[in-house]
Amino acid sequence: MDQQQALQEYLLRLGDSALILGQRLCELCGKAPAVEEEMALMNVALDLVGQARNWYEYAAELENQGRSADDLAYLRDAHEYRNLLLVEQPNGNYAVTMARQFFYDAWHYFTLKALVESSDERLAGIAAKALKEVTYHLRRSSEWVKRLGDGTEESHAKMQEAVELLWRFTGELTSTDEVEKQLATAGLAPNEEQLACDWQGLVEAVLSEATLELQPEDAWMYKGGKQGEHTEHLGYILAEMQFLPRAYPDAKIW
Amino acid sequence: MSEWPLFEVFVRSKHGLNHKHVGSVHAADARMALENARDLYTRRNEGVSIWVVPSNNITASSPDEKEPLFDPSHDKVYRHASFYKLPDEVNQM
Numbered sequence: 001m002d003q004q005q006a007l008q009e010y011l012l013r014l015g016d017s018a019l020i021l022g023q024r025l026c027e028l029c030g031k032a033p034a035v036e037e038e039m040a041l042m043n044v045a046l047d048l049v050g051q052a053r054n055w056y057e058y059a060a061e062l063e064n065q066g067r068s069a070d071d072l073a074y075l076r077d078a079h080e081y082r083n084l085l086l087v088e089q090p091n092g093n094y095a096v097t098m099a100r101q102f103f104y105d106a107w108h109y110f111t112l113k114a115l116v117e118s119s120d121e122r123l124a125g126i127a128a129k130a131l132k133e134v135t136y137h138l139r140r141s142s143e144w145v146k147r148l149g150d151g152t153e154e155s156h157a158k159m160q161e162a163v164e165l166l167w168r169f170t171g172e173l174t175s176t177d178e179v180e181k182q183l184a185t186a187g188l189a190p191n192e193e194q195l196a197c198d199w200q201g202l203v204e205a206v207l208s209e210a211t212l213e214l215q216p217e218d219a220w221m222y223k224g225g226k227q228g229e230h231t232e233h234l235g236y237i238l239a240e241m242q243f244l245p246r247a248y249p250d251a252k253i254w
Numbered sequence: 255m256s257e258w259p260l261f262e263v264f265v266r267s268k269h270g271l272n273h274k275h276v277g278s279v280h281a282a283d284a285r286m287a288l289e290n291a292r293d294l295y296t297r298r299n300e301g302v303s304i305w306v307v308p309s310n311n312i313t314a315s316s317p318d319e320k321e322p323l324f325d326p327s328h329d330k331v332y333r334h335a336s337f338y339k340l341p342d343e344v345n346q347m
Contacts, residue, residue, distance in 0.1 A: 034258070034280060035280075036279050036280055036281065036290035036293065036294060037290075039290075039293045039294050039297070040289070040290065040293040043293050043297060136292075139289075140289055143285070143286070143289070147282065147286075
């Protein structure tokens with residue numbers, strides 16, 4: 001794989017994770033536990049969808065096959081999606097929603113922070129814009145992990161369960177494959193060890209402040225999302241998200 | 255959440271000098287109130303600074319006191335500065 005192909009692939013990973021988590025959060029529209037939380041969740045969701053658009057536009061330009069950002073979002077099937085397995089997991093209770101968000105935000109934050117220094121200017125520019133949004137996402141989700149973890153007996157138990165439930169999908173965040181290694185060597189993408197160390201450090205600090213138990217280092221980890229091997233949840237998300245543009249391809253105003 | 259206390263929200267806009275009351279939010283504590291206020295009241299580029307104040311810390315005048323408090327000022331037109339003759343050099347005041 002040459003460097004440009006690797007970069008295209010990497011842009012899809014960034015875009016797909018943002019889009020799928022954005023779509024997941026939008027499922028909570030009208031169902032959030034409080035109106036204040038609802039607005040906050042939708043703000044985060046739409047930030048992510050906006051970021052996905054930026055990554056897709058760049059990917060589509062590099063690809064140069066006449067596909068648009070919308071085509072990339074709406075006309076690819078599950079095996080072509082490159083998002084992290086973590087973000088396609090169901091919303092569950094609010095502890096699960098917030099634990100998922102926190103694990104992702106911590107990864108997202110350090111990834112973007114490294115990408116701001118990327119040797120690719122366009123990549124660095126998109127990352128800089130997204131980083132401002134994600135800094136706030138991370139602040140909010142880490143607050144929730146602490147509030148629920150160090151809250152009542154019931155909220156603590158639910159947050160602990162959520163951490164245990166989702167931990168198996170976090171291995172993918174900090175381990176890289178050939179695509180990412182190649183880009184890291186070229187100064188385009190984050191260095192694996194640095195990213196893993198930053199993510200681990202922050203997650204441990206927040207979980208211990210939240211009085212939550214850390215998970216064993218040798219825990220079994222699911223992987224494959226970044227390579228297109230997904231859990232069964234992704235198909236349902238795409239079915240809902242892609243129905244309209246697939247059923248009415250000529251529709252310009254929905 | 256009905257059990258969360260209420261906070262009043264004040265936002266200072268880019269060009270405004272003072273914080274203006276914009277509404278209220280429910281939140282478990284002041285920090286959460288600040289975040290909720292950010293998400294509810296500054297999403298369209300409205301502000302550069304936010305204050306939140308627990309609503310129960312605000313002492314309000316009672317509607318029953320409306321007459322003694324406010325009616326007496328209705329006919330005190332001399333309290334407005336409109337009766338002074340301004341020197342020509344002063345264009346606006």
